Amino acid sequence: MLKISQSLINDLTDANMCPKHIKFKYYEGKERIQSDAMFAGNYFEFHVLGDTRDHNFPVFENVDRKNLKPTKSRSIKSKVEYLQSKGVEFDKGADLDSILDVLPEDLSEGRPCKAQIDLNELVLYAINILFLMGIDPAKGETQVRIETDTLLGHLDHVNVDFQAPERKAIYDLKYTETKETDRWNGWTDFMLNINAQVQAKHYIKLYHEKHGVYLPFYFLVFGKSKWAKIFKIDITEEGMSSHEYTINSCAEQLAELEKANFPASPRFNKCAKCDFYEICEQKKLTPEVEEITI
Numbered sequence: 657m658l659k660i661s662q663s664l665i666n667d668l669t670d671a672n673m674c675p676k677h678i679k680f681k682y683y684e685g686k687e688r689i690q691s692d693a694m695f696a697g698n699y700f701e702f703h704v705l706g707d708t709r710d711h712n713f714p715v716f717e718n719v720d721r722k723n724l725k726p727t728k729s730r731s732i733k734s735k736v737e738y739l740q741s742k743g744v745e746f747d748k749g750a751d752l753d754s755i756l757d758v759l760p761e762d763l764s765e766g767r768p769c770k771a772q773i774d775l776n777e778l779v780l781y782a783i784n785i786l787f788l789m790g791i792d793p794a795k796g797e798t799q800v801r802i803e804t805d806t807l808l809g810h811l812d813h814v815n816v817d818f819q820a821p822e823r824k825a826i827y828d829l830k831y832t833e834t835k836e837t838d839r840w841n842g843w844t845d846f847m848l849n850i851n852a853q854v855q856a857k858h859y860i861k862l863y864h865e866k867h868g869v870y871l872p873f874y875f876l877v878f879g880k881s882k883w884a885k886i887f888k889i890d891i892t893e894e895g896m897s898s899h900e901y902t903i904n905s906c907a908e909q910l911a912e913l914e915k916a917n918f919p920a921s922p923r924f925n926k927c928a929k930c931d932f933y934e935i936c937e938q939k940k941l942t943p944e945v946e947e948i949t950i
């Protein structure tokens with residue numbers, strides 16, 4: 657049986673859950689499409705904490721890269737100078753254009769795009785705040801994978817608890833493009849953010865199962881438009897029992913789906929945003945008809 661992770665819980669409890677999507681993502685490990693926001697989040701996390709969950713190094717393409725190879729219309733002098741600068745040997749009177757044609761593309765370095773410049777500023781803003789709080793990311797553990805017999809999770813960061821440095825705390829770094837006041841999609845009202853609640857409960861439980869201690873959990877949220885929020889999550893006994901109930905329900909649901917071999921449950925709007933849209937043969941191409949009698 658697959659180990660239950662926070663993202664699996666969120667996918668299984670989604671009102672529009674598609675079993676085939678679960679199969680592609682968790683059982684077949686098919687590659688997912690990375691949106692611009694996900695890329696920016698990974699870039700931010702890598703530069704603030706030093707690593708990402710997948711240990712990849714997100715790199716922006718520079719813009720305004722110019723071709724340094726002289727074109728056919730350039731003077732013989734500039735072609736000769738270019739070839740000499742590259743250490744290419746040629747006979748006097750040789751066809752310089754043919755030699756240039758077979759040389760590899762030679763683009764200038766260009767300059768960072770605006771998205772990268774903005775993110776670099778946000779990275780510095782975040783690192784400064786972490787240091788003012790007394791958190792040095794280099795002194796903590798980043799991307800801590802915890803696995804038990806039945807559960808799985810990747811904690812962004814474990815470091816000293818900045819409110820009580822004699823103990824540790826779990827930190828989750830969030831990058832968001834939502835506004836500080838976005839109540840419905842953002843971080844204005846934590847109680848509306850069900851996925852974040854599941855994540856906090858799951859990681860606190862995982863750490864406890866592995867190390868026998870309940871650590872404080874903090875969300876460190878940084879907004880693209882330069883705002884920051886900190887949420888400290890305390891879990892009650894009742895909150896933890898409800899999470900255990902969710903884990904057990906998910907395990908049962910997964911067993912049922914395995915038995916049924918993950919039937920597709922296509923819905924137009926869900927399929928349109930599905931990571932596996934291109935490869936799925938059961939995607940829905942047109943909207944469902946809602947019949948209304950009035």
Ligand code: SF4
Binds near residue numbers: 677921927937938940
């Ligand atoms: S494209 Fe639609 S049917 Fe296919 S896996 Fe995704 S959500 Fe399910």
